[in-house]
Amino acid sequence: MQNRLTIKDIARLSGVGKSTVSRVLNNEGSVSPQTRERVEAVIRSHGFTPSKSARAMRGQSDKVVAIIVSRLDSPSENQALRTMLPLLYQHGFDPIVMESQFETRLVQEHLHVLQQRNVDGVILFGFTGLSAAMLAPWQEKMVVMARDYPGISSVCYDDDGAVKLLMQRLRQLGHAHISYLGVQETDATTGMRRYQAYLDTCRELKIPPVAALGELSYQSGFQLAASVVEPHTSALVCASDTIALGAMKYLQQQQPLAPIQVCAIGNTPLLNFLFPETFSVELGYGAAGQQAAQQLLGQLSGELGVRQIIIPSRLA
Amino acid sequence: MQNRLTIKDIARLSGVGKSTVSRVLNNEGSVSPQTRERVEAVIRSHGFTPSKSARAMRGQSDKVVAIIVSRLDSPSENQALRTMLPLLYQHGFDPIVMESQFETRLVQEHLHVLQQRNVDGVILFGFTGLSAAMLAPWQEKMVVMARDYPGISSVCYDDDGAVKLLMQRLRQLGHAHISYLGVQETDATTGMRRYQAYLDTCRELKIPPVAALGELSYQSGFQLAASVVEPHTSALVCASDTIALGAMKYLQQQQPLAPIQVCAIGNTPLLNFLFPETFSVELGYGAAGQQAAQQLLGQLSGELGVRQIIIPSRLA
DNA sequence: CTGTTAGCGCATTCAA
DNA sequence: TTGAATGCGCTAACAG
Secondary structure, eight states, X not given: OOSOOOHHHHHHHHTSOHHHHHHXXXXXXXXXHHHHHHHHHHHHHHTOOOOXXXXXXXXXXXXXXXXXXXXXXXXXXXXXXXXXHHHHHHTTOEEEEEEOTTOHHXXXXXXXXXXXXXXXXXXXXXXXXXXXXXXXXXXXXEEEESOOBTTBEEEEEOHHHHXXXXXXXXXXXXXXXXXXXXXXXXXXXXXXIHHHHHHHHHHHHTOOOEEEEEOSSHHHHHHHHHHXXXXXXXXXXXXXXXXXXXXXXXXXXXXXXXXXXXEEESOOHHHHHHOTTOEEEEOOHHHHHHHHHHHHHHHHTTSOOOOEEEEOOEEO | OOSOOOHHHHHHHHTSOHHHXXXXXXXXXXXXXXXXXXXXXXHHHHTOOOOHHHHHHHHTOOOEEEEEESOTTOHHHHHHHHHHHHHHHHXXXXXXXXXXXXXXXXXXXXXXXXXXXXXXXXXXXXXXXXXXXXXXXXXXXXXXXXXXXXXXXXXXXXXXXHHHHHHHHHHHTTOOOEEEEEEOTTSIIIIIIHHHHHHHHHHHHTOOOEEEEEOSSHHHHHHHXXXXXXXXXXXXXXXXXXXXXXHHHHHHTSSSOOOOEEEEESOOHHHHHHOTTOEEEEOOHHHHHHHHHXXXXXXXXXXXXXXXXXXXXXXX
């Protein structure tokens, strides 16, 4: 901490020049095996690590990436985040986490600060309302999750596929009247896309659509459940497990119990625990986090180009 | 990003020397009001921000603090984390988040890396099994959450108070047979302390103790509930809301429904939503996060000494 | 293959 | 109150 060694010390201790030490540190080719070995020994024995800030200053890069989540306590973003962190560390980047709280203004503020800070890259968890314009300056140094913008890399979930997976499974189980509990179309993915996928699949499978759109909360699921349960409704697709939780509460307190098969997108273990008779599809948050981190790392090292990635959904 | 201005540029642009700009940046006294004003104007108009890494290198401090949570998806730690982050940013520190996954080995590895990295401070979410020895080197630069160690600052929850609050409330409501569903005593706080507080309060209130200890999961709550519900049991205290969720599931599926008042420590909104008839005490995660961040900042700036802080519990 | 030299952007002497 | 000079730890360009 206080008496940290520098490459100068290592150089002296191993009887070589500073630059040779630097070369060893950066795995550059032009060092004879013997000297390399000798220097590495000294480095190891003293537990030397080069000063990050000095390297950063020299290299025009702070080796810092920011991750802007909407809310830290969102289980999905949380899970994606957990997989990114280790990957970023492994590559020598310090990941710093910020919250946008679904507010465009906060994203803007954060991006502004980050630009000043000269961070190398940003992983942004997108939400409805972000404008392409404010992201444009980041082009090659940004990966957006759950939304796509022209010219910027993204990692998206397969909302359509998820809904279809659920519907097909229900169909297999013999259900012919499948209702839908979703989110308002002002939300582009969880709202619009999933709803559209529901409508499309209904058409395909010749199922009369019965749906209600509200918010992404148990309360909303609870309140709207009544409006989509019709006499012959036998199954219910929920846009999220949160909504499903609310719907289940409603169904459970109905007397007599309506024998309705509920399923949802998302994989909160809790839903499965409280109501084992439900099932769900997993959007692949972990995989998404990994993809996002790898994509950003690739772009920052100049190996990868801008790309739109879609994570396949699968039955949990 | 690429053509970043430096204090040199600002100096030239405002017709002063580099060191004057530096003084203005650091709010040092010896600068005439006029020059200060002039320099500040230039800085603002160009949106200049000093390079963090250069400052870090010069100042022997990277301005980085690490936060080692056990699991990012723990709602309690999550909430504490959310309040710390902004505070740390405000003071110019980059917070980097790591997970220990309740593994001593991982904590050790992280601390090792962090020491090499020369981070300024660490906030560590403690758990049973950490040895005082491995934390000792950090002394003044660490704050531990939920556990205390001699010579190291800590922010702890009031486990005793929480249990007492619940028991007293139950007593007020007229309950005389109050059971307890907890966690094994191998866990020092959630396990042992809360259980002890239960026993102590039972003695105080002349209540015959009936308890079972398991794990911190809904499954455990569900399985153990049966063993603490006796014929005249009228209330149940749960060591966590997770356990309570499991217990409620058990109680709910009992026929006839046992009219048992359940309460818990923790404030998952979900418990309250699904089972409004329960109540709980809030350990103050947000407040804890704030205290921890402030304490660490204080210590790092040399203003505060090592201190043990306890966050008061309160009925939610 | 290796050592020497020259900065990166800033804070901190030391003179003026 | 100010500016010029020095060096933090490192990498890159240049010599040898």
